[in-house]
Amino acid sequence: MSRQLVVGTATCGVAAGASRVLARLQQVVADGKLDVEVTETGCIGLCYREPLLEVRDGGARRLYADVTPELAEKLARGEESDPSVAAHLLRTGDGDDVDGTLRHQKRIVLSRCGSIDPGSLPQYLETRGYQALRKALGMKPADVIEEVLKSGLRGRGGGGFPTGKKWQFVAAQPPGEKYVICNADEGDPGAFMDRSVLEGDPFSVLEGMAICGYAVGANHGVIYCRAEYPKALVRLRAAIRMAEEAGYLGANILGSGFSFDIHIKEGAGAFVCGEETALMASIEGRRGMPRFRPPFPAVSGLWGRPTNINNVETFANLWWILLEGGAAFAAMGTERSKGTKVFALAGKVRRGGLVEVPMGMPIRQLVTEIGGGVGEGRTFKAVQLGGPSGGCIPAAMCDLPIDYENITATGAIMGSGGLVVMDDTTCMVEVARYFLSFTQAESCGKCTFCRIGTKRMLEILERITAGQGEPEDIDRLLDLGQKVKQSSLCGLGQTAPNPVLTTVQYFREEYEAHIREKRCPAHSCNALVQYVILSDRCNGCTLCSKACPSGAIVGERKKPHEIVLEKCIKCGRCIATCNQGAIAKV
Amino acid sequence: MTQQTGSFFARALWMTEGRQADVIPLLQAAQEAYGYVPERAMEEIAGVTGVPVSEIYGIVTFYKQFRLTPRGKYVLKLCDGTACHVNGSPDLEMAVEDALKIKRGETDADLLFTLEVVNCVGCCSLAPVIMVNDETHGTLTPRKVTTLLKKIRTEAKAS
Numbered sequence: 079m080s081r082q083l084v085v086g087t088a089t090c091g092v093a094a095g096a097s098r099v100l101a102r103l104q105q106v107v108a109d110g111k112l113d114v115e116v117t118e119t120g121c122i123g124l125c126y127r128e129p130l131l132e133v134r135d136g137g138a139r140r141l142y143a144d145v146t147p148e149l150a151e152k153l154a155r156g157e158e159s160d161p162s163v164a165a166h167l168l169r170t171g172d173g174d175d176v177d178g179t180l181r182h183q184k185r186i187v188l189s190r191c192g193s194i195d196p197g198s199l200p201q202y203l204e205t206r207g208y209q210a211l212r213k214a215l216g217m218k219p220a221d222v223i224e225e226v227l228k229s230g231l232r233g234r235g236g237g238g239f240p241t242g243k244k245w246q247f248v249a250a251q252p253p254g255e256k257y258v259i260c261n262a263d264e265g266d267p268g269a270f271m272d273r274s275v276l277e278g279d280p281f282s283v284l285e286g287m288a289i290c291g292y293a294v295g296a297n298h299g300v301i302y303c304r305a306e307y308p309k310a311l312v313r314l315r316a317a318i319r320m321a322e323e324a325g326y327l328g329a330n331i332l333g334s335g336f337s338f339d340i341h342i343k344e345g346a347g348a349f350v351c352g353e354e355t356a357l358m359a360s361i362e363g364r365r366g367m368p369r370f371r372p373p374f375p376a377v378s379g380l381w382g383r384p385t386n387i388n389n390v391e392t393f394a395n396l397w398w399i400l401l402e403g404g405a406a407f408a409a410m411g412t413e414r415s416k417g418t419k420v421f422a423l424a425g426k427v428r429r430g431g432l433v434e435v436p437m438g439m440p441i442r443q444l445v446t447e448i449g450g451g452v453g454e455g456r457t458f459k460a461v462q463l464g465g466p467s468g469g470c471i472p473a474a475m476c477d478l479p480i481d482y483e484n485i486t487a488t489g490a491i492m493g494s495g496g497l498v499v500m501d502d503t504t505c506m507v508e509v510a511r512y513f514l515s516f517t518q519a520e521s522c523g524k525c526t527f528c529r530i531g532t533k534r535m536l537e538i539l540e541r542i543t544a545g546q547g548e549p550e551d552i553d554r555l556l557d558l559g560q561k562v563k564q565s566s567l568c569g570l571g572q573t574a575p576n577p578v579l580t581t582v583q584y585f586r587e588e589y590e591a592h593i594r595e596k597r598c599p600a601h602s603c604n605a606l607v608q609y610v611i612l613s614d615r616c617n618g619c620t621l622c623s624k625a626c627p628s629g630a631i632v633g634e635r636k637k638p639h640e641i642v643l644e645k646c647i648k649c650g651r652c653i654a655t656c657n658q659g660a661i662a663k664v
Numbered sequence: 665m666t667q668q669t670g671s672f673f674a675r676a677l678w679m680t681e682g683r684q685a686d687v688i689p690l691l692q693a694a695q696e697a698y699g700y701v702p703e704r705a706m707e708e709i710a711g712v713t714g715v716p717v718s719e720i721y722g723i724v725t726f727y728k729q730f731r732l733t734p735r736g737k738y739v740l741k742l743c744d745g746t747a748c749h750v751n752g753s754p755d756l757e758m759a760v761e762d763a764l765k766i767k768r769g770e771t772d773a774d775l776l777f778t779l780e781v782v783n784c785v786g787c788c789s790l791a792p793v794i795m796v797n798d799e800t801h802g803t804l805t806p807r808k809v810t811t812l813l814k815k816i817r818t819e820a821k822a823s
Contacts, residue, residue: 082665082696089785089786089787089800090787090789090790090800092784092799092800093787093790093793093800093801093802094790094802094803125787125788125790126789127809128790215691264786265783265784266784267744267745267746267747267748267749267788268745268747268784268788269784269786269788270784270786270788271785273786284675305692305729306741306782306784306785306786307786308798337667341816343688343689344688344689344692345729345730346688346691346692346727346729346730347727347728347729347730348726348728349783350728353719360688361685362684363683363684363685363686363687363688363713363715363723364684364723365722365726366726367703367726368725421787422788423789424746424747424788424791425746425747425750425788425791426750426751430747430788430789430790430791431789462746465746496788498746498747498750498788500750504750509750512746512749513746520783522726530672533810649758650754650755650758651758651762651806653755654755654758654759654805654807655806655807656807657807
């Protein structure tokens with residue numbers, strides 16, 4: 079059997095240069111001199127070492143990291159003992175990677191990501207694909223729901239509502255036209271697990287939707303996917319076509335008499351459309367604005383019909399639950415949060431990527447052991463969990479085991495599982511301002527407090543970060559925050575103040591330093607810092623003085639320069655151009 | 665980016681069943697064909713779906729994807745998601761502004777570049793990121809951005 083070279087070509091891999099690697103390898107294959115086969119796969123989650131390439135040689139598998147086209151060619155020629163090649167070896171077989179990122183993971187949702195070719199139905203079938211649907215079709219729909227209930231699976235999109243219960247509500251509606259919607263409008267900045275699953279294992283989502291359709295008595299499925307994920311859309315469309323041709327979708331699936339079709343709706347860029355009633359309004363061709371619940375979608379959803387909405391990760395768990403049993407799933411995790419959860423590790427962490435761990439793992443273990451901690455010489459300060467609807471949890475509280483209730487008790491939310499790590503250079507007031515600017519812009523404008531309250535809160539935060547904060551501002555923020563939470567119709571407004579409220583709760587001293595001392599402890603807020611040139615590092619290359627738009631940098635060529643503080647507008651262009659690291663903010 | 669032609673939109677109009685649900689896909693087709701949603705396209709969509717132009721205008725302005733003005737050949741989607749933001753996307757924005765003399769949402773005079781600031785393109789571990797049309801560029805610095813833009817400009821001139 080020829081050697082197989084498998085390139086990770088999910089969006090993150092491509093961004094790191096995987097398409098150049100792939101192109102070079104395809105050239106090698108076209109030359110026909112070497113007996114190698116080149117295929118693609120999705121994201122294994124080790125995004126910080128992309129592009130990744132796995133060599134499959136008989137039964138052996140070796141994964142190489144930071145692959146360049148030149149390195150790929152060497153691997154194609156089998157020069158794996160070359161020391162310059164061996165240095166890139168990340169892991170062998172199914173074992174641990176050299177960094178230890180995979181050690182503590184338990185992969186269900188991500189089990190096929192980065193392993194199979196997402197464009198190959200045969201490979202999906204070889205890895206137990208569509209066995210769960212076959213099994214479900216042999217069961218009574220009520221028994222399928224019972225199994226999901228037993229698993230304790232809760233909605234992975236953020237709400238955490240028990241999936242089996244939701245299905246029961248929809249199944250209990252009188253028979254007739256019903257819908258299953260897959261929410262793939264992953265809008266939280268900092269979360270990208272749904273994209274990875276759609277790109278790396280699209281069939282698992284289709285299978286999960288079909289199982290759900292059978293259980294609740296729906297024959298139509300809709301995937302509402304962000305238009306910002308072009309690659310996911312391409313892979314989904316291809317997967318749907320292949321599943322239809324092979325009889326896993328469409329009329330009379332596997333001869334069971336059950337029919338189920340799936341259509342894709344492309345989102346048009348509105349964060350609020352992740353909210354289920356807004357999402358349905360968008361599918362129906364209207365402005366994506368939420369409406370009052372009840373009636374819940376289970377009773378009156380898409381086109382006024384009973385509708386079951388789950389997110390990508392929820393659907394991707396189902397095949398495993400059906401095959402291994404709900405009890406096996408419920409054996410993992412904490413008392414009220416079962417199974418595993420995928421987290422997107424990003425921010426000031428060394429090994430960013432996608433990780434899947436059992437519920438109940440302490441946040442600190444996730445950040446330090448799996449993520450490798452923060453950069454050299456930096457201190458781990460906080461994690462931001464749950465995107466703009468979530469909150470900041472300080473490092474001191476990070477021994478908390480992750481589960482829905484624990485996270486909610488801190489003031490943050492589990493959300494979709496975006497986990498952004500912050501170190502001592504991150505200003506918490508600025509983080510709060512950033513998230514609020516996001517939700518303020520994304521508010522659909524229906525509820526007054528969400529529309530205007532977030533605007534007023536943002537103005538206060540802008541004032542504080544600009545060094546013009548007033549002593550009463552913290553109380554104003556808390557008061558407004560509570561009111562926005564209480565008087566908003568949907569999840570967006572009800573959670574928008576969370577980043578502000580949690581940062582005030584845990585990092586109040588930073589707010590006070592900004593307001594009273596006009597000082598930014600993290601040296602991040604431009605208005606409250608001064609730029610200085612470190613004379614021992616400056617080599618007088620004049621790059622900064624050329625880049626400075628206000629002529630504030632003076633000095634002779636090849637001698638240390640200086641910044642004239644009165645002229646400096648603190649734009650940061652000098653730091654961006656300096657290649658000696660000689661300019662600092664103090 | 666594979667720019668579709670006007671006939672692409674015309675075909676989409678013919679293929680539609682003319683329901684309210686077709687409004688957004690038709691707007692997406694119009695934008696794919698012309699690079700933006702021209703007023704005329706909104707009128708034609710209103711014609712086949714029976715949805716008033718005023719409502720269609722409301723939909724166009726609600727969703728961030730739709731634009732009412734033409735865009736450049738290269739659309740820079742500068743990601744300002746959380747990870748990109750804490751890893752320096754504001755510095756990248758400044759670098760683009762300096763290099764192209766356009767601000768967010770604007771297109772340069774020769775219709776070559778458009779700068780858009782978007783929420784999250786889902787490449788957080790490669791932050792900060794800019795998408796040039798459908799191609800993602802990660803772990804950028806202001807310096808790398810300047811080089812990238814120069815390269816694109818040279819290539820565009822050559823072609």
